[in-house]
Amino acid sequence: DTGVSQDPRHKITKRGQNVTFRCDPISEHNRLYWYRQTLGQGPEFLTYFQNEAQLEKSRLLSDRFSAERPKGSFSTLEIQRTEQGDSAMYLCASSPGPAGYTFGSGTRLTVV
Amino acid sequence: DQQVKQNSPSLSVQEGRISILNCDYTNSMFDYFLWYKKYPAEGPTFLISISSIKDKNEDGRFTVFLNKSAKHLSLHIVPSQPGDSAVYFCAASHTGGFKTIFGAGTRLFVKA
Numbered sequence: 001d002t003g004v005s006q007d008p009r010h011k012i013t014k015r016g017q018n019v020t021f022r023c024d025p026i027s028e029h030n031r032l033y034w035y036r037q038t039l040g041q042g043p044e045f046l047t048y049f050q051n052e053a054q055l056e057k058s059r060l061l062s063d064r065f066s067a068e069r070p071k072g073s074f075s076t077l078e079i080q081r082t083e084q085g086d087s088a089m090y091l092c093a094s095s096p097g098p099a100g101y102t103f104g105s106g107t108r109l110t111v112v
Numbered sequence: 113d114q115q116v117k118q119n120s121p122s123l124s125v126q127e128g129r130i131s132i133l134n135c136d137y138t139n140s141m142f143d144y145f146l147w148y149k150k151y152p153a154e155g156p157t158f159l160i161s162i163s164s165i166k167d168k169n170e171d172g173r174f175t176v177f178l179n180k181s182a183k184h185l186s187l188h189i190v191p192s193q194p195g196d197s198a199v200y201f202c203a204a205s206h207t208g209g210f211k212t213i214f215g216a217g218t219r220l221f222v223k224a
Contacts, residue, residue: 004155033211040121042201042214043156056210091155099144099205099212103155 002026004104006092012110013082020078021107025094032075033101034067035091036060043091049075082111115139116204118215125222131189133218135202138183142204146212147176147187150199159200160187192222 005024013019025032030051035043046065048056051072061067064082069075079086089108093101117136125131137145143164148156162169162176162185169176175188189196202215 035214040216042116042118042203042216045211045213048210093155098207098209099146100158100161101156101212102158103148105153105155 004092004094004102006090006104006107008107009105010108010110012112015084015111016081018078018080019082019109020076021090021092021109023075023077023092023104025073025075025092026102027073029094029096029102030072031095031097032069033093033095034075034077035093035103037089037091037106038087046077046090079109082109084111087111114216115142116202116213116215118202118218120218121216122219122221125192125220127194127222127224128191131187131192131196131220131222133187133189133200133202133220135185135187135215136183137185137204139204139206139213140183141206141209142213143207144205145176145178145185146203146205147174148201148203148214149196150201150217156201189220192220194222194224196220197222 007022032049034046037043049069064080067077089106091106093103095101146161147159150156178185199217203212205212
């Protein structure tokens, strides 16, 4: 399977805990994106990497959120001290150019 | 600030008829527009796109129309099939930008 892979698919955590999600993009894609989707809304941009460089971060990405792409391949998104408002679907996408993303199936986070 | 708007949360169409999904945008810098389809528990899948230098792009049963003066685009599906039932997201980006902006989506129901 050469698609975008995200792990885990589902995560339930208690408020205040830290969580980390992983994304493995399509190997030849140098661009990687994280989006967040809540019920009834479209995907909202969180951050963008070109290779290992994080080139843009949304103001939605508070200090509790951090993303890395250490070797320009897989990426991780960490949320510290989770809050109930963090409950959402976290989508990773990759692309070879500026548009036409391939999305993963997402990680659904539930904070209880 | 919603730069991409899909004002119809849902649409119901009979199998074999035409489905028309609408989208409006506010940012005149956008020059590339996309439609994505999303099934439950999956990430969005790219469907069709159009550059601002065109006013129509066709791919099989799917046609996207762009009216730049009205800042409006639409997706036509004809004939509609039950398997087309999904959430459709309109999205836009601009040359030199890093991110794609998504609308809130329209849920299409195609009745057999």
